[in-house]
Amino acid sequence: MAAATTTTTTSTVRLKLLIDRKGRVVCAEAGKDFVDFLFNILLLPIGTVIRLLTKEAMVGCLGNLYRSVENLADAYILPTTDRESLLKPKCPPNISTNVPLLLPNVQHQTPTPxxxxxxxxxxxxxxxxxxxxxxxxxxxxxxxxxxxxxxxxVKPAEKASASSSDATECGFVRGAVTYTIMDDLTVTLMSTTSTLAMLREFNVKQVDALEEKVVHVGMDEGVEFLKVSLQSKTVLIDVFLSPKQTVKLDDEESESSDDGSKSRLSGGRKK
Incomplete structure (x- = not known):
């Protein structure tokens, strides 16, 4: 059986929210690191998701299924079955180990010949x-x-890309560009066309009517992202603007276009 490594290192990822005067998240601006984190969620085994969110926090019946595997007596589990492979399945190797470490205690497979x-x-x-x-x-x-x-x-050696940056980049998407993330976690490449379309959708007449808030996503927010993404289509609002949330805000990079003042996103919307 392949060995496993466990993700324990804490890191944070910067994310800029654009909020209108009604308190709606028009979009978020993110770099490669945050998009890699979001895409990596798709690789998580169901058992890992349940363990991260706890059985009680799971929507539907999967929490009960997980508990059943925990509680079933050893006498009824085949000796060839590894119970831990169901309760603590391992994520695919290589790519998933090179994304921001925003989910705790996630085990990755280590490929062996x-x-x-x-x-x-x-x-x-x-x-x-x-x-x-x-x-x-x-x-x-x-x-x-x-x-x-x-x-x-023996696996053949990976062919290096014609671009040297491609050969060294890890994760899922290219860096050195900005991505747009909608409240429902739709991810697109940021462009003038997409920005204008969002402004029309939210009926924003002037760009200076938007408030910028820079937040730093750590492990607590990473787990909350995972949880809310399974329950809601307004993930950014629920994670960062919910009254019960306290989000780390970069004071130096946060701007309010209405009056030029700086405000802290801590437990709710701008007061």
Whole structure:
């Protein structure tokens, strides 16, 4: 079984919210790091999601299903079944380990070379079979040997992109650009056309009617993002503008276009 690594390092990601005078999040401006975090949510196994949000916080019946696996007596679990693989499934390796660490205690698979076996009498071209079971007999009718000669499956080296930046970037999306995130977590590349369309959708007559608030997303907000995204289509409002939330705001980068004053997004909308 492949080894696993556990995500424990704390990090924060910067996110800029654009809020209209009605307290609605028109959109958020984000870089590669936050978009990588959002896309990585799609890789999380269901068991990991339940464990992060706790069984009690799950919507529907999946929490009960998780609890059933926990409580079922060992006598009724097949000896070939690893209960932990259901309760603490591991995320896919490589890409998911290179995104911002905004979810606690998420285990990732560590890829290991796959060991294969071939016939120990494989001198004939007909003995070209391979198996992962060294106790298996060679299926070649002219051969009487067992497949015990060990070989290793080697993955080809990844081809470097023509762009040197592509070869070094990890995660899911390109950096050095700004992305637009809507309240329902629709993610698009920021452009003049998309910005004008959003302003029309929210009936914003003047850009200076919008308030900018810079927030820093850490593990607490990361778990809240995961939870709210399963329950709501107004995720940014629910996570950052809900009265019960307290969000870290960068005072130096937060601006209010109405009067030029700076305000703290702490537990609610601008007062």
């Amino acid at each position: 796959q060991v294969l076996y071939r016939c120990r009498y494989g001198f004939s071209a007909d003995c070209s079979y391979h198996t992962n079971d060294p106790t298996m007999k060679c299926p070649n009718p002219e051969c009487t040997g067992f497949m015990t000669s060990r070989t290793t499956l």
